[in-house]
Amino acid sequence: MNEAVRFTLEHEDPRTRARAGRLATPHGEVPTPLFMPVGTQAAVKTVHPDLLAATGAGIVLANTYHLLLQPGPAVVKRCGGLHGFMGWSGPILTDSGGFQVFSLPGRTIEEGGVRFSYEKGGEPVFLTPEDSIRTQNDLGADIIMAFDECIPYPADHGYAARSVDRTLRWAERCAAAHARPADQALFGIVQGSVYPDLRERCARALAAMDLPGYAVGGVSVGEGHELMKRAVELSEPFLPRDKVRYLMGVGKPEDILEAIERGMDLFDCIIPTKYARGGTLFTWTGKLRIHKKQYRKDRYPVDTGCRCPTCARFSRAYLHHLFAVDEPLGKTLASVHNIHFYLALVGRARDAIRAGKFSEFKESFYRDYRGRSIRPGDASAATPGSRWKKQKSK
Amino acid sequence: MNEAVRFTLEHEDPRTRARAGRLATPHGEVPTPLFMPVGTQAAVKTVHPDLLAATGAGIVLANTYHLLLQPGPAVVKRCGGLHGFMGWSGPILTDSGGFQVFSLPGRTIEEGGVRFSYEKGGEPVFLTPEDSIRTQNDLGADIIMAFDECIPYPADHGYAARSVDRTLRWAERCAAAHARPADQALFGIVQGSVYPDLRERCARALAAMDLPGYAVGGVSVGEGHELMKRAVELSEPFLPRDKVRYLMGVGKPEDILEAIERGMDLFDCIIPTKYARGGTLFTWTGKLRIHKKQYRKDRYPVDTGCRCPTCARFSRAYLHHLFAVDEPLGKTLASVHNIHFYLALVGRARDAIRAGKFSEFKESFYRDYRGRSIRPGDASAATPGSRWKKQKSK
Numbered sequence: 001m002n003e004a005v006r007f008t009l010e011h012e013d014p015r016t017r018a019r020a021g022r023l024a025t026p027h028g029e030v031p032t033p034l035f036m037p038v039g040t041q042a043a044v045k046t047v048h049p050d051l052l053a054a055t056g057a058g059i060v061l062a063n064t065y066h067l068l069l070q071p072g073p074a075v076v077k078r079c080g081g082l083h084g085f086m087g088w089s090g091p092i093l094t095d096s097g098g099f100q101v102f103s104l105p106g107r108t109i110e111e112g113g114v115r116f117s118y119e120k121g122g123e124p125v126f127l128t129p130e131d132s133i134r135t136q137n138d139l140g141a142d143i144i145m146a147f148d149e150c151i152p153y154p155a156d157h158g159y160a161a162r163s164v165d166r167t168l169r170w171a172e173r174c175a176a177a178h179a180r181p182a183d184q185a186l187f188g189i190v191q192g193s194v195y196p197d198l199r200e201r202c203a204r205a206l207a208a209m210d211l212p213g214y215a216v217g218g219v220s221v222g223e224g225h226e227l228m229k230r231a232v233e234l235s236e237p238f239l240p241r242d243k244v245r246y247l248m249g250v251g252k253p254e255d256i257l258e259a260i261e262r263g264m265d266l267f268d269c270i271i272p273t274k275y276a277r278g279g280t281l282f283t284w285t286g287k288l289r290i291h292k293k294q295y296r297k298d299r300y301p302v303d304t305g306c307r308c309p310t311c312a313r314f315s316r317a318y319l320h321h322l323f324a325v326d327e328p329l330g331k332t333l334a335s336v337h338n339i340h341f342y343l344a345l346v347g348r349a350r351d352a353i354r355a356g357k358f359s360e361f362k363e364s365f366y367r368d369y370r371g372r373s374i375r376p377g378d379a380s381a382a383t384p385g386s387r388w389k390k391q392k393s394k
Numbered sequence: 395m396n397e398a399v400r401f402t403l404e405h406e407d408p409r410t411r412a413r414a415g416r417l418a419t420p421h422g423e424v425p426t427p428l429f430m431p432v433g434t435q436a437a438v439k440t441v442h443p444d445l446l447a448a449t450g451a452g453i454v455l456a457n458t459y460h461l462l463l464q465p466g467p468a469v470v471k472r473c474g475g476l477h478g479f480m481g482w483s484g485p486i487l488t489d490s491g492g493f494q495v496f497s498l499p500g501r502t503i504e505e506g507g508v509r510f511s512y513e514k515g516g517e518p519v520f521l522t523p524e525d526s527i528r529t530q531n532d533l534g535a536d537i538i539m540a541f542d543e544c545i546p547y548p549a550d551h552g553y554a555a556r557s558v559d560r561t562l563r564w565a566e567r568c569a570a571a572h573a574r575p576a577d578q579a580l581f582g583i584v585q586g587s588v589y590p591d592l593r594e595r596c597a598r599a600l601a602a603m604d605l606p607g608y609a610v611g612g613v614s615v616g617e618g619h620e621l622m623k624r625a626v627e628l629s630e631p632f633l634p635r636d637k638v639r640y641l642m643g644v645g646k647p648e649d650i651l652e653a654i655e656r657g658m659d660l661f662d663c664i665i666p667t668k669y670a671r672g673g674t675l676f677t678w679t680g681k682l683r684i685h686k687k688q689y690r691k692d693r694y695p696v697d698t699g700c701r702c703p704t705c706a707r708f709s710r711a712y713l714h715h716l717f718a719v720d721e722p723l724g725k726t727l728a729s730v731h732n733i734h735f736y737l738a739l740v741g742r743a744r745d746a747i748r749a750g751k752f753s754e755f756k757e758s759f760y761r762d763y764r765g766r767s768i769r770p771g772d773a774s775a776a777t778p779g780s781r782w783k784k785q786k787s788k
Contacts, residue, residue, distance in 0.1 A: 043716060043723040048445060050703075071715040075691050079709050087707040297469050309444075313481040315473050321465040322437060328722055329437040 003212045004185040005143060007244040013358045017236065017263035020353040023244050025091040025142040026183045027083065030058035032244060032265040033349055035342040036093060038273065041066045042086040045273055046331040049087045054309045055340040059091040061268045064135055065100035069118055073138035081140025093143040096132045102150045109149065129170040130177040137179045145215065146174040148189040153223040160193040164202045167191045171206060185212035187246060190235040193218055194227055203238035213244040220249030229258050236263040253345055253369065257362050260349050272342045276334035279323045282341040285368050295320040308340030397606045398579040399537060401638040407752045411630065411657035414747040417638050419485040419536040420577045421477065424452035426638060426659040427743055429736040430487060432667065435460050436480040439667055440725040443481045448703045449734040453485040455662045458529055459494035463512055467532035475534025487537040490526045496544045503543060523564040524571040531573045539609065540568040542583040547617040554587040558596045561585045565600060579606035581640060584629040587612055588621055597632035607638040614643030623652050630657040647739055651756050654743050666732035671725045673717045676735040679762050689714040702734030
């Protein structure tokens with residue numbers, strides 16, 4: 001079968017389910033595990049593509065829901081697809097729009113598709129799996145996602161079961177509607193909430209479709225770190241070993257390491273860029289709030305061990321200044337650093353897997369990363385989400 | 395005399411006073427005429443230094459008043475001066491703070507200096523010429539400016555005369571206070587409002603000080619295009635031919651060409667970057683408002699004749715989209731384009747001067763540039779300021 005993407009599994013960690021591989025796409029090959037920065041509206045916020053490339057970014061993600069609304073798929077197609085439109089010559093992945101649509105208030109789900117109104121303007125829309133795929137065909141990303149029902153957490157077993165069935169029927173419709181299988185890889189999405197039987201059924205049914213890649217969905221919907229890990233553990237064993245696996249919308253550094261350990265290869269999340277714009281920077285010894293007075297005169301780079309374009313050239317004092325006077329460049333420099341940090345994190349994880357030392361790497365990372373920000377025995381270490389929220393609301 | 399900057403006059407236009415030259419600074423040599431992008435708070439708004447370099451920018455300007463307030467000269471000095479602090483390895487020029495201070499409400503002028511309160515916080519400050527120079531010595535720019543009194547327009551002759559005397563006394567104090575003449579060039583500033591005798595007296599007195607460069611100030615204070623030209627014409631004949639001449643805070647493309655024709659070499663203005671952030675792009679055939687619906691599907695670059703990093707890669711449709719969804723990258727791409735346009739404008743002027751065809755170039759530029767936006771006989775062609783304002787308030 002002439003597939004748009006080809007995954008090569010290079011190493012499997014003997015003691016965990018962590019894997020290292022390579023994913024070849026029509027716009028280049030990338031190493032896995034890999035983090036994909038989010039360019040929701042066909043732009044990674046505040047980051048020029050040249051700078052994005054300088055972070056080492058491989059695949060960039062864009063959101064179909066947003067692009068459907070503005071500028072519309074016809075404009076993107078006319079401008080050479082997303083690659084031409086946003087000036088990114090590397091691989092791109094688009095989601096199906098499902099995640100956004102299902103979180104809209106007042107949306108109704110029918111067998112045919114989803115009825116909703118746009119947040120801005122309120123225009124009523126009926127979006128079908130076929131529409132999502134047609135739109136993604138026009139957007140032209142290397143990897144496109146099936147239109148699934150992403151249910152919230154918690155959901156009862158009965159509803160989750162009916163939803164999995166619909167997601168599977170929709171996946172078949174997506175595959176049938178897909179017009180560009182030769183240069184766009186359609187990935188299926190495993191749903192099933194936290195129910196072992198549903199996750200297994202969904203994963204097995206999708207695997208039987210022999211798609212070029214698979215995602216674990218239904219996470220990052222408020223379930224928390226522990227249940228996210230559980231959703232992965234319940235889905236992963238039933239996914240083909242020789243296909244790439246993408247954990248959608250996850251997450252914090254700890255989430256990503258735990259998911260790598262559980263056999264996931266691809267990740268996306270707005271956290272590094274969103275936190276950056278708020279002045280929170282990731283370092284190997286924990287997070288750093290650049291607004292703090294202590295950085296006002298600090299000549300050191302954000303992270304002395306970092307090789308990103310920001311740390312190579314700018315001091316904490318300069319970033320502190322830019323945030324103090326609300327200069328937009330501050331957000332750019334912070335975003336570049338955080339994206340690089342996430343890429344370096346998965347890069348080091350990959351090196352560790354190849355060296356057969358993933359667990360050691362993970363422990364060592366936690367030791368340094370949490371050393372500063374979490375006290376021994378702090379329960380929040382298990383649910384880092386709450387920690388970040390607490391910090392944000394200060 | 396071992397001066398920080400060295401100006402080499404290469405060509406003088408036989409029919410106008412236009413000149414082409416080279417200015418050697420401790421951070422590299424730049425061609426003149428030259429436009430200097432403004433990085434008020436030690437950053438050109440929304441533009442990473444790598445992108446700024448890609449526009450072809452030579453000298454960058456920063457504002458002493460803003461940096462005095464935040465982060466303060468001590469922090470900048472500690473971080474390697476402005477070059478190290480803002481990551482710009484090319485030449486930098488700082489103004490004296492005078493322009494900002496004199497426009498503050500409630501400031502009082504004494505022989506010693508100016509008493510004012512900061513806009514934010516209201517902290518009372520007494521700023522002397524010595525303070526300004528000490529601050530600029532700490533900031534460490536290649537070119538620093540004398541602390542002058544920049545009076546508004548109109549001003550009566552009596553006041554303007556007393557002000558010129560004070561500006562000259564302050565210039566002497568600045569020169570005496572200057573601690574780094576070997577690697578920072580102190581430029582004097584010609585004031586005198588629109589009065590021939592005062593402009594001449596001020597220019598002659600400053601010329602007698604044998605400073606490494608001179609500026610024409612007291613413009614961009616509401617006097618309009620015609621009086622700006624007059625201020626230059628009244629000052630320029632008394633400035634030494636072998637020193638570089640800087641027209642402060644000017645201006646629109648037409649202003650700059652007219653000032654080049656009248657013997658000015660350096661220019662700075664927030665217009666290209668400020669207009670860019672508002673979605674107004676400069677092209678060789680006039681200005682372009684990227685918000686307009688007509689650009690929604692437009693696959694062409696902003697200016698088909700432009701070689702800037704933005705036009706090389708992005709369509710009008712993409713920029714329109716970024717502005718439509720308020721993506722910060724839109725401002726970045728537009729700023730890069732506009733800065734490049736200004737640099738290309740002075741670059742073409744320079745080429746024309748060297749070829750002995752400056753007047754032909756100017757006429758040809760106006761023909762193309764005004765062809766689209768101004769009807770024949772439109773009086774506003776003589777005062778482009780009003781034209782831009784009219785367009786902005788639409």
